[in-house]
Amino acid sequence: AQTVTQSQPEMSVQEAETVTLSCTYDTSESDYYLFWYKQPPSRQMILVIRQEAYKQQNATENRFSVNFQKAAKSFSLKISDSQLGDAAMYFCAYRSPLQGGKLIFGQGTELSVKP
Amino acid sequence: DVKVTQSSRYLVKRTGEKVFLECVQDMDHENMFWYRQDPGLGLRLIYFSYDVKMKEKGDIPEGYSVSREKKERFSLILESASTNQTSMYLCASTPPRGGQYFGAGTRLSVL
Numbered sequence: 001a002q003t004v005t006q007s008q009p010e011m012s013v014q015e016a017e018t019v020t021l022s023c024t025y026d027t028s029e030s031d032y033y034l035f036w037y038k039q040p041p042s043r044q045m046i047l048v049i050r051q052e053a054y055k056q057q058n059a060t061e062n063r064f065s066v067n068f069q070k071a072a073k074s075f076s077l078k079i080s081d082s083q084l085g086d087a088a089m090y091f092c093a094y095r096s097p098l099q100g101g102k103l104i105f106g107q108g109t110e111l112s113v114k115p
Numbered sequence: 116d117v118k119v120t121q122s123s124r125y126l127v128k129r130t131g132e133k134v135f136l137e138c139v140q141d142m143d144h145e146n147m148f149w150y151r152q153d154p155g156l157g158l159r160l161i162y163f164s165y166d167v168k169m170k171e172k173g174d175i176p177e178g179y180s181v182s183r184e185k186k187e188r189f190s191l192i193l194e195s196a197s198t199n200q201t202s203m204y205l206c207a208s209t210p211p212r213g214g215q216y217f218g219a220g221t222r223l224s225v226l
Contacts, residue, residue, distance in 0.1 A: 035214045043203060045217035091157065093214075100165040101146035101209035102173075107157045 002027040004094050006106035013082045014114050020067075021077045021109045023092030029053075033095040034068065035103070036077045040088040048090070051075065079111075087113045118142075121206050121218035128225050134193040136221050138206030147189035148215065149173075149181065152203040164189055196225045 003026045013019035025034070036048040051059045051068050059066050063083075067076045079086055092106040122137035140147065148163040150173075160173030162181040170181050178200060182190040189208075193200055201224050207215040 033213070037214075043220045043222075045205065045207075045215075045220075047214045047216070050214055095214070097212075100163065100171070101211075101215065102148070102160065102163060103158075103207075103215055105158045107155070 002029070002032075002094050002096060002104050004092055004104050004106040006090075006092055006109050008109045009107070010110045010112070012112045012114060013079070013086075015082055015084060017082055018078060018080045019082055019111065021079075021090050021092075021111065023075045023077070023106055025073050025075065025092070025094050025104075027073070027094065027096070029096055029098070031097050033097075034066075034075045035093040035095065036064070036066070036075075037091045037093060037105075038086075038088045039091065039108075040085075045091075049077070082113050084113050084115060087111060119206060119208055119216050119218040121204075121221050123221050124219060126221055126223045128193075128196050128223065130197060130225060132193075132196050132225075134196050134223070134225075136191040136193075136204055136206075136223070138189045138191070138218055139187050140189075140208040140216070141187065142208065142210070142216070143186065144208035144210055144216075145186070146209045147183065148207045148209070149179075149189065149191045150205045150207065151175070152205055152220075158205065161191065196223075198225050201225045 034051045063080045093103040149161045150158040164183040180192045206218040209215040
């Protein structure tokens with residue numbers, strides 16, 4: 001069974017600085033998807049970024065980028081130029097192509113942004 | 116944009132009541148999911164459905180059932196609500212490839 005681990009329950013960053021959130025996963029599959037979701041205080045889960053395992057190039061969405069290390073089974077999220085609106089719970093998630101779209105989530109990292 | 120709508124943002128029920136949580140998506144997705152979210156435990160999958168009238172148990176199905184009579188609607192049922200079912204409930208749907216789209220969540224309190 002696949003597992004996803006986020007080892008940082010809480011992180012803090014100064015506004016305009018860069019922060020990296022860590023995520024590791026365990027799987028025996030070679031084809032899969034990885035995601036980072038953001039959950040602000042409103043509780044709405046928002047998809048931040050996605051990575052297909054077969055793509056070697058790291059995904060980027062504006063100020064958000066990932067460092068995908070397939071061999072190491074690591075998938076970290078980098079937030080550049082942090083803004084107050086980035087404060088949220090961030091979840092890393094794994095999707096197998098074989099299980100009907102099920103996601104396996106990490107425990108989450110609570111990010112606070114200091115002005 | 117994909118829209119996933121949960122019928123209630125907040126719900127207060129009494130122990131023993133039958134509770135229905137409704138979820139509707141507008142993108143013709145086949146796969147739909149129900150999660151509960153509790154502090155420190157992350158999101159845990161209760162049930163999912165990959166087609167009308169089809170359902171699969173997730174990691175914590177005990178005390179819950181589901182109904183999928185139409186493709187766009189996926190209902191979570193608490194047959195006899197208990198206090199330990201007080202939680203945030205999140206519904207999601209997903210296309211064949213890519214991530215899940217979530218509703219705004221229902222915060223259920225069982226007194």
